[in-house]
Amino acid sequence: GAGVSQTPSNKVTEKGKYVELRCDPISGHTALYWYRQSLGQGPEFLIYFQGTGAADDSGLPNDRFFAVRPEGSVSTLKIQRTERGDSAVYLCASSRQGRDSPLHFGNGTRLTVT
Amino acid sequence: QKEVEQNSGPLSVPEGAIASLNCTYSDRVSQSFFWYRQYSGKSPELIMSIYSNGDKEDGRFTAQLNKASQYVSLLIRDSQPSDSATYLCAVLTSSNTGKLIFGQGTTLQVKP
Numbered sequence: 001g002a003g004v005s006q007t008p009s010n011k012v013t014e015k016g017k018y019v020e021l022r023c024d025p026i027s028g029h030t031a032l033y034w035y036r037q038s039l040g041q042g043p044e045f046l047i048y049f050q051g052t053g054a055a056d057d058s059g060l061p062n063d064r065f066f067a068v069r070p071e072g073s074v075s076t077l078k079i080q081r082t083e084r085g086d087s088a089v090y091l092c093a094s095s096r097q098g099r100d101s102p103l104h105f106g107n108g109t110r111l112t113v114t
Numbered sequence: 115q116k117e118v119e120q121n122s123g124p125l126s127v128p129e130g131a132i133a134s135l136n137c138t139y140s141d142r143v144s145q146s147f148f149w150y151r152q153y154s155g156k157s158p159e160l161i162m163s164i165y166s167n168g169d170k171e172d173g174r175f176t177a178q179l180n181k182a183s184q185y186v187s188l189l190i191r192d193s194q195p196s197d198s199a200t201y202l203c204a205v206l207t208s209s210n211t212g213k214l215i216f217g218q219g220t221t222l223q224v225k226p
Contacts, residue, residue: 031212040122042202042216043158056213091157102148103214105157 002026004106006092012112013082021077021109025094032075033103034067035091043091049075082113117141118205120217128225133190135220137203140184146206147179149188152219153199162188193224 005024013019025032030051035043045059052072060066064082069075079086089110093103119138127133135149146165150158164170164177164186176189186205190197200219207213 033214035216040218042118042120042218045213045215048213050212058213097212102160102163103158105159107157 004092004094004104006090006106006109008109009107010110010112012114014114015082015084017082017113019079019082019111021079021090021092021111023075023077023092023094023106025073025075025092026104027073029094029096029104030072031095031097031101032069033093033095034075034077035093037089037091037108046077079111082111084113087111087113116217117207117215118203118217120201120203120220122218122220124221124223126223126225127193129193129195131193131224133193133197133222133224135188135190135201135203135222137186137188137217138184139186139203139205141205141207142181142184144205144207147177147186148204148206148214149175149177149186150202150204150216151199152202158202158216190222193222195224195226198222198224 007022032049034046037043047057047067049069064080067077089108091108093105095101095103117140149162151161152158162177164179170177174191178187200221202219203217
């Protein structure tokens with residue numbers, strides 16, 4: 001596809017469960033970002049990959065959150081022991097380079113923790 | 115203090131008027147600034163980028179940057195109802211990691 005693809009589009013899970021959110025960036029984009037957005041707020045930075053490595057993971061709220069990008073393309077955001085406060089839209093974005101290049105966002109995954 | 119601050123609004127303007135959206139940032143050495151537009155239920159899309167002090171115009175949009183005042187603004191001329199959306203200011207931090215920080219966004223309502 002031409003754009004950033006995120007799956008699933010919606011995920012409902014019970015408190016305490018484990019979830020994985022997937023992001024397939026635009027082909028050739030080396031930079032990949034994860035953001036979290038709550039209603040009425042701007043996107044909150046979580047983590048940024050340049051290639052396979054996490055260049056900046058300072059936004060991950062705690063050790064329940066983890067993200068990987070093993071082959072420098074698809075990325076998975078993993079959340080352990082989900083809490084109701086994790087409910088939000090998780091946005092993935094990619095760009096050609098990490099700096100000064102526009103981010104192209106996916107449609108997001110809406111996570112609801114019951 | 116938040117790294118990037120915006121008035122959440124809503125900012126309401128009549129059709130055809132100029133809408134002025136403002137943003138301040140805390141990292142004095144930030145070099146790159148962006149405006150994204152987000153329609154309700156959709157993802158953000160880039161509308162403007164600016165890197166140097168002064169004005170940058172693209173169609174009905176003008177971005178203004180004042181690094182001394184740590185201030186970025188977006189002007190929308192001849193506002194249309196289709197411009198009604200949330201406008202997000204984003205700042206590339208001074209770190210070398212490419213971390214892009216967003217403000218909370220300003221909701222713009224253009225009334226016919």
